[in-house]
Amino acid sequence: MRFCTPGMIMATVALINENPRPTADEVKHYMRGNICRCTGYKRILEAILDASRRMSGASAGNGR
Numbered sequence: 001m002r003f004c005t006p007g008m009i010m011a012t013v014a015l016i017n018e019n020p021r022p023t024a025d026e027v028k029h030y031m032r033g034n035i036c037r038c039t040g041y042k043r044i045l046e047a048i049l050d051a052s053r054r055m056s057g058a059s060a061g062n063g064r
Contacts, residue, residue, distance in 0.1 A: 007034050012048050020056050024049060 015030045
């Protein structure tokens with residue numbers, strides 16, 4: 001189990017290294033071990049999906 005921002009960042013880097021264009025369901029599954037009391041998971045999910053799109057060179061409007 002990981003906590004908050006450091007755990008979220010480390011898990012996100014590992015996820016994107018394994019799967020450069022994850023779906024929302026894949027992100028949710030991968031991040032299930034992270035606990036955060038100070039923020040909402042919705043924005044974290046959106047940030048991870050946005051980062052994966054940007055890092056892969058896709059535009060924000062394109063889905064997977």
